[in-house]
Amino acid sequence: MSLLTIEGVWKNFHGHSVLRGIDLEVQPHEVVSLIGPSGSGKSTLLRCVNLLETVDDGSIHLDGQEITDPRVDADDVRKRLGIVFQAFNLFPHMTVLDNVTLAPRQVLKTPKAQAEEEARELLARFGLAAKAGAYPDQLSGGQQQRVAVIRALAMQPRLMLLDEVTSALDPELVLDVLGIIRELKESGMTMILTTHEMSFCRDISDTVCFLDGGVLVEKGSPEKIFASPEQPRTREFLRSVLDSGRL
Template sequence: MSLLTIDGVWKNFHGHDVLRGIDLEVQPHEVVSLIGASGSGKSTLLRCVNLLETVDDGTIFLDGDEITDPRVNVDDVRKRLGIVFQAFNLFPHMTVLDNITLAPRRVHKAAREQAEEQAHELLAKFGLADKARAYPDQLSGGQQQRVAIIRALATQPRLMLLDEVTSALDPELVVEVLGIIRELKESGMTMILATHEMGFCREISDTVCFLDGGVLLEKGPAEKVFTDPENARTREFLRSVLETRRF
């Protein structure tokens, strides 16, 4: 059974259709990348999956449960999802440790000792063992984004949603964040990521989805989409992006 099924999802903002009939299935342990120009609907789709936006039509199923049912308990759904945005969104008045343990303690009712033990393990795994007592403004951008990813992982999500997590970083910091995502894939984490990092997308993705104007125009294995895309608009987008990257 698919871990996530998106069936005919539409989303409208102020009379403009941002998503137009999106169909997508995500299998356990699969990495799905969303590519496309800014405004194509990538971030909106992730926000709909996490119920930060209400879909106007269509349904979304997580582990076979319809999460777009108006009667669903949103908090229960979000317990199974981790989301990381391009902005780090760390609480500036809280230490790294407190940022990471807040959701496990408050939402999942984990004991402080248990939550902190897990947090220290994650920090050590991702090279931040010495930053537990630091505050966000004492960290580099790359370190802050790593903490944001760790915070999402601390709830042990079924699915990770990553929304342009490198776009706010200086180029030299991008590599360390992409390294974490690569480790998550190797550990079997199911992920959907919106990204402009084409080389990394091609390397890490099982499936690549090209969105244009709110429509999922092309979907397929990463190598197929990048080397032999079927849709002319996909070819045009990739040619434009890859040529831009050369300069």
């Protein structure tokens, strides 16, 4: 059974359709990358999956449950989803350890000692054990984004949503964050990510989806999408990316 099923999802803002009948299935342990020009609907789709936006038509199922049913408790659904945005959104007045343990303690009611032990294990796993007592402004941008990913992982999500997590970073820090995403893939984490890092997308993805104008124009394996896309619009987009040096 698919872990996530998106069926005929439409989303409108001020009379403008930003998602137009999106259909997508995500299997357990699969990494799905969403690519496309700015404004194509990639981030909006992630926000709909996390119930930060209400769909206007269609449905989304997580583990067989229709999470877009208005009777569903959105906070309960979000316990099973981890989302990381472009901005780090760390609490500046809290240490790294406190940032990571806050949600498990308050939402999952994990005892403090257990939450801290599990947080320290995650920090060590991703090379930040020495930063547990540091504050966000004492970290580099890449370290802050790694903490944001770790904070999402601390909730033990079924699915990770990563929205352009490298776009706010200096180029030399991008590899720092891409490494953590690659490690997550190797550990079997199911992920949907939006990215402009085409070479990384081709390397890490099981499925690549090209969106344009709110439509899922084409999807397939990285080999198919990057080497022999079927749709003219996909070919045009990838040519423009190649010309800009991003592929």
